[in-house]
Amino acid sequence: MLQRLEQIAGAALILLALVDVFLTVLYARLGTAVLSTRLSRLEWRIFRNVAWRSGRQRGKVLSFCAPIILVSLVGVWAMLLAVGMALVIHPALGSAVQATAGATPRDFMTALFAGGSSLSFISVANLEPKTAPYKLLYLFSSLVGMSVLSLTITYLMQLYNGVRERNTFGLKLHLLSAETNDAVEIVAGMAARGRFDATYSAFAEIGAEAVKVKESHQFYPVLVFFRFRQPYYGWASAILQCLDCVTLIKSALDDEQFGWVKESAALTQIWRAAILSTKLLDEAERHHGEAKHGEEPDEETRERWRRRYHAAVRRLREAGVKTYADEAVGAEIYASLRAEWDHRLQVVAPAMGYTMKEIDPAGHDPETTDRLPAFEKRLTGVE
DSSP: OHHHHHHHHHHHHHHHHHHHHIIIIISOOTTOOSSHHHHHHHHHHHHHHHHTTSGGGHHHHHHTHHHHHHHHHHHHHHHHHHHHHHHHHGGGBTTTEEESSSOOOOSHHHHHHHHHHHTSSSOOSSEEEOSHHHHHHHHHHHHHHHHHHHHHHHHHHHHHHHHHHHHHHHHHHHHHTTTSOOHHHHHHHHSGGGOGGGTHHHHHHHHHHHHHHHHHHHHOGGGGGOOOSSGGGSHHHHHHHHHHHHHHHHHHBOHHHHHHHHTOHHHHHHHHHHHHHHHHHHHHHTOOOSSOTTOOOOHHHHHHHHHHHHHHHHHHHHTTOOBOSOHHHHHHHHHHHHTTTHHHHHHHHHHTTOOHHHHOHHHHSGGGGGGSOOGGGGGTOOO
């Protein structure tokens, strides 16, 4: 009876590993995996707690987390398969599975060695199956080992492609903002002298790329935990710039001249993709901070947003962009729109290891925008 229970436990471990591989690699959806999701969150939280105590080394510490998560995940899959096979083989040592020469050891370490070896077509153990069921078991184990190895390699390749695409998108926004991480620089640059029609295709491209990166995070949740030292590579920073761009266009640009932009599908696409991404990041990390979703901002926060709006309007006018006629009303529109997403970033950014000052310098200190180089310098140089 004990031997049967041991083999049942082994079969359960093998099944658990295969199910987790299937749900993580083949049925790639957020939150469906059995082990990988929980393991990733646990390791991230450990790293984040250590990082917040590391001062200036915080970014460096967190940058190691995602690669370690991947190594540990592959290790867990391999260990589950090897231990599972060992539990199945252990009762058969000396009978259905025998040594090719000499007496057959019956200890569990020998079974573990045989189980791990059976996952490869080229066995390095001197233990061979002697009965038809165990020969089939060894064949099944070899096929499983080869399949899991192939799937893991494919998974890692796709994962790092997703990291590259996200980093490229983040860097693109960073460069469009003249390396300021200030969304008004993107809007001012694209609508300079009131000619938004000339750059609208680039704006539409941003929307398409935002959707693509969002889907990458949906398929591969572990992408969330790739955290680089430069804030602009963070998905939270890219989301904030997208949302702030839309908010500024809706509230600060003149309705008569730019109404077609405000009503465009591209603007809607950017907004909705970014909002869905904030929900996705929060769900992936399942972090619930002090800033609760849906909580109304206090008057001090709203006043800071109004200052942000007024500074942005000054910058847009400097760039020759016609702005909303009633600046006070525009400021209230900006504050109302920002209230729909700011609280999401207040939760997501710290969960991803960033401060709001790092990903939103203009929102944190609105007067930062006033200290930017004069817009007219773009005529003859690049600041």
